[in-house]
Amino acid sequence: MSDCSDTGKSSWPELVGINAEVAAAIIAKENPKVGVAIVKEGMMVTMDFRCDRVRVWVDKYGIVKLTPQIG
Secondary structure: OOOOOOOOOOEOHHHOOOEHHHHHHHHHHHOOOOEEEEEEOOOOOOOOOOOOEEEEEEOOOOEEOOOOEEO
């Protein structure tokens, strides 16, 4: 996605502390313009910014640890 001017909702602080699968479903429902990726703490990821991606960072129990946001 090259145009980041209209991405819709871009941050979900209310999802910190809940199950990652539930969080991913909420994000996909609230902003269908983004793809959602669940990422375990410590995993390596690319550092590029993409306005069509939300990463959901989780602990070893599958609980959201950081605020999911576009990037």
